[in-house]
Amino acid sequence: MKSESDPITNDEYVARLIWQYHYKRGMAPPIIPKAFVPKRNESEGISVFRMACVANPEDVLAAIAPENRDLYAIALLSVADLLDLGLSVQSDPIPEVPGHAVIPEVCIENASGEDAWLRRMRSLASLANLRIVREPKV
Amino acid sequence: MMWPKLDADFLKPFPKQGGDSVLPSDCKTEDEAWKQCLDRILIFRSYEDDWDGQGAEAIPTDVADSAMILAVMLRERSVRAPSWVVPGFGGEISFDWHWPNRTTLTLDVADPYEAELVLLPNEGASQRWAIRQAVAV
Numbered sequence: 662m663k664s665e666s667d668p669i670t671n672d673e674y675v676a677r678l679i680w681q682y683h684y685k686r687g688m689a690p691p692i693i694p695k696a697f698v699p700k701r702n703e704s705e706g707i708s709v710f711r712m713a714c715v716a717n718p719e720d721v722l723a724a725i726a727p728e729n730r731d732l733y734a735i736a737l738l739s740v741a742d743l744l745d746l747g748l749s750v751q752s753d754p755i756p757e758v759p760g761h762a763v764i765p766e767v768c769i770e771n772a773s774g775e776d777a778w779l780r781r782m783r784s785l786a787s788l789a790n791l792r793i794v795r796e797p798k799v
Numbered sequence: 800m801m802w803p804k805l806d807a808d809f810l811k812p813f814p815k816q817g818g819d820s821v822l823p824s825d826c827k828t829e830d831e832a833w834k835q836c837l838d839r840i841l842i843f844r845s846y847e848d849d850w851d852g853q854g855a856e857a858i859p860t861d862v863a864d865s866a867m868i869l870a871v872m873l874r875e876r877s878v879r880a881p882s883w884v885v886p887g888f889g890g891e892i893s894f895d896w897h898w899p900n901r902t903t904l905t906l907d908v909a910d911p912y913e914a915e916l917v918l919l920p921n922e923g924a925s926q927r928w929a930i931r932q933a934v935a936v
Contacts, residue, residue: 685823685883687823687824700854700855701856701888729852732851774927779917779919780919783901
C-alpha cells in the first residue's frame with residue numbers, strides 16, 4: 662500500500678462513493694451523471710479515494726457515518742482515464758480514512774448547465790460504470 | 800404561486816406515453832413508473848440537511864411541492880414517466896428521461912415554480928427551455 666504522501670501516479674485507481682439514488686439498479690448502465698455533481702461545500706473538488714492507500718475498496722466507507730454506509734455504491738475510476746479527460750487528482754487528507762483526494766476541476770465554482778459541463782458529468786459516469794465494485798445494500 | 804400553462808413548445812421534447820425512453824427497471828407499466836416518481840418526491844420532501852451523510856442540502860418543501868405539481872401536470876398531458884427522479888445535493892429535484900442512444904432530457908426544479916429543461920443528445924448541442932411561475936394579476 663502507498664502512503665498518502667506518495668505521489669499519485671497514472672496507474673492508480675480512485676473510488677467514488679455513489680449515493681443510492683444515483684445508482685439505478687437493473688438499468689444499464691446504473692450510475693447516472695448526477696453522481697458526479699459537486700455539492701455546495703465541494704469548493705476544492707469532488708471527493709474520491711485512492712485505492713493504493715487502502716487494503717480494499719470498502720475501507721473508504723469509513724468516511725461515511727455507519728448508519729449511511731449501506732446506502733452507497735462504490736465505483737473505481739482510472740487516474741489515467743481522468744487525465745485523458747483533462748482532469749487531475751490531488752491529495753486531500755482527511756482523518757477518517759487514508760487516501761482521500763479531490764478532482765479539483767469538478768468543483769462547485771465550475772458547475773454550470775453548459776454542454777461541456779454536462780458532457781463531463783456524463784463521461785465520468787461512463788468511466789464509473791466500467792468498474793462498479795459494490796452496489797448499495799438497500 | 801403556480802406553474803404557468805405548459806405550452807406546446809415546452810412540451811415538445813418530452814416523450815409521449817408509449818414512447819421509447821427508458822422506464823425504471825422495477826416498473827412494469829407507465830402508471831407504475833409515474834406512481835414511483837410521485838412517491839419518491841414525497842420521500843425527498845422529508846429530507847433534512849446532510850441527508851446523504853456528506854453535506855447535501857435539504858429539499859425545501861415548496862420546491863418539492865412544485866415539482867410534484869409539475870409532475871402531475873406532465874402526466875395529465877400524456878408525457879411518459881421519467882426514467883428516474885433524483886434529489887440534488889443543492890436542494891433541487893431533477894427528472895430525467897433517458898434513451899438507449901444516450902440522449903437525455905433533464906428537468907430541474909431548483910426553485911419553487913421554476914424549472915429548466917435541457918435536451919442533451921449523444922452528440923451535438925443541447926436545446927434548452929425554461930418556465931417560471933405565473934404572475935397573479
